[in-house]
Amino acid sequence: MVDAASNKPARAAAEFAPVRQTAAAPSAASPYRLATGGIVDRSAPLLFSFDGRNYGGLRGDTLASALLANGVRLVGRSFKYHRPRGILAAGSEEPNALVELREGARREPNTRATVAELYEGLAAVSQNRWPSLWFDCMAVNSLFSPIIGAGFYYKTFMWPASFWEKLYEPMIRRAAGLGRAAGMPDPDTYEKAFAHCDVLVIGSGPAGLMAALAAGRAGARVILCDEDFEFGGRLLAECRDIDGRPCAQWAGSLLAELASLPEVRMLKRTTVFGAYDHGVYAAIERVADHLATPSPHMPRQRVWNIVAKRTVLAAGAIERPLVFGNNDRPGVMLGGAVRAYLNRFAVKPGTRAVVFANNDDAVATLLDLAAAGISVQACVDPRGADAGVVRAAAQRIGTRFVNGAVVRARGGHRLRAVDVSAVAEPWHKLTFPCDLLAMSGGWSPSVHLSSHLGGRPQWSDALAAFVPGPLPRGMSVAGAAAGEFGLAACLAGGAKAGAEAAGDCGFAAKPVAMPGIGPEPIGIAALWRVRAKRGKAFVDFQNDVTVSDIELAEREGFRAVEHLKRYTTLGMATDQGKTANVNGLAIMAELTEKTIPATGATRFRPPYTPVAIGALAGHHRRKDFKPTRLTPGHAWAQEQGAVFMETGLWLRAQYFPQPGDNSWLDACNREVTATRNAVGVCDVSTLGKIDLQGTDAGLFLDRLYANAMSSLPVGRARYGLMLREDGFVLDDGTVSRLAEDHFFVTTTTANAARVMQHMDFCHQVLWPDLDVQFVSVSDQWAQYSLAGPKAREVLQKLVDGQHDISNTAFPYMAAGEVTVGGGVPARLFRISFSGELAYEISVPARFGDAVIRAVVAAGAPLGIRPYGLEALSVMRIEKGHVGGAEINGQTTARDLGLERMVSSKKDFIGRVMAGRPALLAPDRPAFVGFKSVGDGAIGAGAHFLPVGAEPSARNDEGHVTSVAYSPTLGHLVGLGLLKGGSKRLGEKMRAYDPLRGRDTLIEVCSPVFYDPEGARLRA
Amino acid sequence: MRIPCPYCGERGNAEYAYLGDAGVSRPQTPLGAALEGATLDAWMNYVYLRDNPAGAHRELWYHASGCRAWLIVTRNVSTHEILNVEAANGAIRDGRVGAL
């Protein structure tokens, strides 16, 4: 009557033609759709395709229900053995029916057909098969299953290591991969949203609806989330009466009331996927997943960050498969899923059924199957006397009741029969032909979110299930998620939890009447595996973990639950073992003859279901990854054709190319030469700027900087060096005194925020008594550096006449307030980074654009040129100023040759620790300059080696920090940190750079290459 | 995590920057004092050494994206429960912060 199941490719080929014709013949009137019932819209037919064939479905279908309605049972191949797989479940726990959804750039792999909402034109293809779903060459993996069992990866691909990248990994990925990602940029947008509420209700089944109603009626701000595209949970899937009405209808009236409550927000298609500290929850809303393409300006998905004072977890429960031979054959389905397809989707998942359950849930399955006109061949229950209600139900519909267990499913691409072993006659196998097996191993409460913060679920022997353990503060659990499996208990538990949650938020509960419900049996006797099973008995369907794998893990000593998980990969697939974990754990408990609590439970972590990285990123992609900061002079620089570079969040002009330039270097050289010979202007608005005021401002700065600042006269500026408390240099900049109690300091662009935080710390935590206030004014002032022998000449055209800026009146390091352009307030600082006569002029940001244009106009007759970061950097290297490459967090003032700046007459941050002996060691790398005496190139990062020494860490004497071609001097100039520092002037060394394959002779020299006397900047 | 700032109200932890133990105080060392013995120990302790207790811990947090206040947050580092938050301003000087 029935053949033995076979996985051989030859067999698959033989079945190819006949089965496909019957199963997938196009039909407008889907052959397995019931004539009436369900909550699908029969007036809204939808066309979709699967593996290139067109089918018809209805609005309200999932891809899974639409496939079943068309008789499509085989939907995928399994991960490791490429076994034919069908649809096991009807919700997000589905381990088998993973497909690639959509096409082109929108293609997404591993989409569960059971949650993919059908839309017109939906295109899906099966995955993990080659060349086709029906004929999959890789199914030969099944023949090798003895060698690709648990621990296969660890044992087989150990050696040699070099084979891993080249051979093993690509091979495994091809053979055992799941779907393919699009490989193209995602055309859709994703966004983030924040919400606050009193009561967050997770799940809209009977418990969740009642909780939301109780809290909503009390007046609390409620957010109700459900992962489904319809609210109602199991009320949509069951054929029960509440208050004399079908339960789905009853749910409809509740939903109407909830929708009318102004403080209740209902988010469907929204999965709460993570619980975090202090009532923070993350949820993913699939805004447009049910559309072919999102509407304009509509995000594809939205990540919610929900802050809830109280939370009611009403996430329901997940049914467990039974573990017997070939329990993965297409047509073997969870009983609750069978009822969902019958009752919600009006789809017959088969024509001849067998029911196999260890619990009273079988009653509803039997009755619903019979009501749909599906002949039930047998009802198999391992329980004896305890199965009375199931036996009675079977009797009622004229089905044979067998006290026993299914030991094996038969059939290949679809179920053909089941072999049953009866308790009374174990030697005699009964075989029942069928194309649907509705199985139930009991229900596991969805405790996931209750344990995200560490609370371990607790085992209940009575329920044969884990129930929530210690809960996150503010969370309560209701309904099936709490182990309350009866409908009446769910409704009552939900109402109570909702009222209590609202009460905790200060809202007095209003009564919610309990509807009338008939009684229902919920008895169960655990059955973790059918011991007489024949064939592969799957525990984790998605990762192809079988009972034999768990037995192997046990034999090899991987018995602890975390070891079991990692050794067998149980629960590590994209479904995170929703249908597998409890069975796997319980089987290990049986094998080790321990209790389940003694065996343990793996912890759940977010996300509850897979979340796309793109959704988590939201709008933070490409240029929007971080904000872009533009200086007030940006538009002007753009007009000059500047090439910009990112420095932190800022865009800064790198150089200003001109026609005929061969490279950036041509532009850079021109800018340096123009500045050294005439005058250049550079936008330095990105510097951190802090305004300090107060009678103790000078004292405060004394404590912050290594050098003295309180002694700075009004109208003068000073270079300042700031240390960290551990003695290393934190930052440098300038300090200017504008009045007795008023200072203005600059920081480097990179450290602006850090220095501000440091100053706040010093003031608030260390020295709160000091009378000083300060604020960041980085964005308030545009600042330009005007450098070159003609800088003063240009400036004199801009600064209003009453201000004397002659060399006598406004000498080197002078600072003061002036006006420019007829009354525009400005601050002028005679400071120089380039080594030329130079000024920095600061104007309120709104004048920044006008002032840079005025500067360039005034300077045009004198040959002014804008210069960018490249030229700025070349000039500071020529002048031997330290920059970010030298102030690298590992250098002290002494290392940088700045020890004379460090005051010994006052306390300051870093003073004591800078005096540690190790930081005073004479062989610490210290700041030097060098010139190339070879002919090779040199780059920053090259290491200093003694000439003739073998390149090794032992012989390493320091490294190159900055290097540039000096157009002024006509040769390469470099800075570095070298052991012994300035004591080694004149020595020849190698600059060794194995990364770039360079090795060049250099000569150590003073770091000040240009105008060492400083005559030019005082001119 | 949500941290109630005494100035701004309860805000998400993304607005804050963490520094560490609020129970260490900056040693007072006279100018010219030798960096050895108890002085060196005190500084090493202040700059580097930190206890890592399970349970309640007083920590310095900075409301970087808010009011810029440095706060002393008493937090159970095992459960993340926030037990107390106060402005750091003056607390350390006044000796109100030390080992719990």
Ligand SMILES: [Zn+2]
């Ligand atoms: Zn604040």
